[in-house]
Amino acid sequence: MFNIAEYIFKKMSKVRVRFAPSPTGFFHIGSARTALFNWLYARHTGGMFVLRIEDTDDERNRQEYLDVLEDGMRWLGLDWDEGPEVGGGYGPYFQSQRADIYRKYLDILRSKGRAYDKDGAVFFKVSGKKQVLHDAVYGDVERTEEKDFPIFRSNGTPVFHFVNVVDDICMEISHVIRGQDHLTNTNKHIELFEAFDAPVPQYAHIPLILKSQGQGKMSKRDRGALIEEYQQKLFLPEAVRNYLCLLGWNPKNDAEIMPIEEIIRLFDFRGIIKSNARFDERKMAHFNTEYLRALAPGKFDALARRRAQEAGIALPSDAKYVDSVFELCQPKTSNMETFPALVGYFFSDDYAFDDVALSKVQKKGDPAERLKLVRPIIEKVPFDHDSLYAALSELAEGRGEKPTDYFPAIRFAVSGQSGGADLFPMLEILGREKVLGRIDRAIERLQ
Numbered sequence: 001m002f003n004i005a006e007y008i009f010k011k012m013s014k015v016r017v018r019f020a021p022s023p024t025g026f027f028h029i030g031s032a033r034t035a036l037f038n039w040l041y042a043r044h045t046g047g048m049f050v051l052r053i054e055d056t057d058d059e060r061n062r063q064e065y066l067d068v069l070e071d072g073m074r075w076l077g078l079d080w081d082e083g084p085e086v087g088g089g090y091g092p093y094f095q096s097q098r099a100d101i102y103r104k105y106l107d108i109l110r111s112k113g114r115a116y117d118k119d120g121a122v123f124f125k126v127s128g129k130k131q132v133l134h135d136a137v138y139g140d141v142e143r144t145e146e147k148d149f150p151i152f153r154s155n156g157t158p159v160f161h162f163v164n165v166v167d168d169i170c171m172e173i174s175h176v177i178r179g180q181d182h183l184t185n186t187n188k189h190i191e192l193f194e195a196f197d198a199p200v201p202q203y204a205h206i207p208l209i210l211k212s213q214g215q216g217k218m219s220k221r222d223r224g225a226l227i228e229e230y231q232q233k234l235f236l237p238e239a240v241r242n243y244l245c246l247l248g249w250n251p252k253n254d255a256e257i258m259p260i261e262e263i264i265r266l267f268d269f270r271g272i273i274k275s276n277a278r279f280d281e282r283k284m285a286h287f288n289t290e291y292l293r294a295l296a297p298g299k300f301d302a303l304a305r306r307r308a309q310e311a312g313i314a315l316p317s318d319a320k321y322v323d324s325v326f327e328l329c330q331p332k333t334s335n336m337e338t339f340p341a342l343v344g345y346f347f348s349d350d351y352a353f354d355d356v357a358l359s360k361v362q363k364k365g366d367p368a369e370r371l372k373l374v375r376p377i378i379e380k381v382p383f384d385h386d387s388l389y390a391a392l393s394e395l396a397e398g399r400g401e402k403p404t405d406y407f408p409a410i411r412f413a414v415s416g417q418s419g420g421a422d423l424f425p426m427l428e429i430l431g432r433e434k435v436l437g438r439i440d441r442a443i444e445r446l447q
């Protein structure tokens, strides 16, 4: 909904940041983190977040990459204020549609004697003076560009340095937040800004993301590198986003799992860490588990239904039964990929007996023998937690054992597993009849 107060706030803020991807590959975690930091800064300052597509490389651009990128950004909740689809006053937002603007800017350089033709290409004439980049994260970086560099290739297409700067000027970009791999380009960019007599934006380069093990930058081939993977595995976008916030930024209060509103409030350049950030797959998975467990039941239910159906589980029409299973299993869910295995036995009698689970259960005594002793209790005692527990305690006591000695066998008989949902609520949901049938079958199979 249009919010006038928010609109005025944004108009008043001088901050304009942009995410400027080249759609030449799938949406990588490093790109997503760059988009995220720009978005956070815009939301923190009340500024504008622009999405600009740097699609000048005709041979490597693909529509599919752009679709995946936009879809991934939406999934992560990184809404852009200007750019493809939403428009804005500084378009077009595709570099491929800005050829006229680039020509005009080339003419400006020519008129100032700062561009010349050579071997069919157009070169920029550097000033030869020392340039100092004041980077908000890396501090001052001094460099003298000694050599003129091409700004148009001999085939007439403009070069990255040139279009990047022209667009930042035209779009009145105030802060450039981008990967540290661009740090070495930036003095060239400052040369161009000065040649146009345009103000140089505040730069903030953000650290590289290293692969989880070994040396080097995380590449698109590394596991967990593409946002699509998380979408397919039904990770919660809030969890992925929260984890990405901490790849190179630190709120300095040791907090990790935080609502996005809190991160927006705290996010600034001082919290950006200079040293490279290492991707940790297990930590990402842990964030996802925490978010899944904290998810509002209605939302979890929708996700659980989707995943169950996808895995071929036939859910009964009895919504109360389904809801109670999902409610019981939510706290035990670590990810949606393995969720079907966690709940499958609630919806089918045809579940497997897990070998590893069985050998664990056998450590507590012969399961078939235990089940034979338990059977009369299941058959006769009122089917609720307190009555069942009391009866099992009595049985165990009479034999110099503990009631918990009987739990693993019962659990294994009704689920084929050695862990999962809490035992008594599980039994109550399944109901006496089903539990009894399963115990009988298990006795037969196990003896």
Ligand code: GLU
Pocket: 019, 020, 021, 022, 054, 164, 176, 177, 178, 179, 182
């Ligand atoms: N298209 C460039 C990239 O994807 C943008 C660099 C920048 O943000 O200035 O690396």
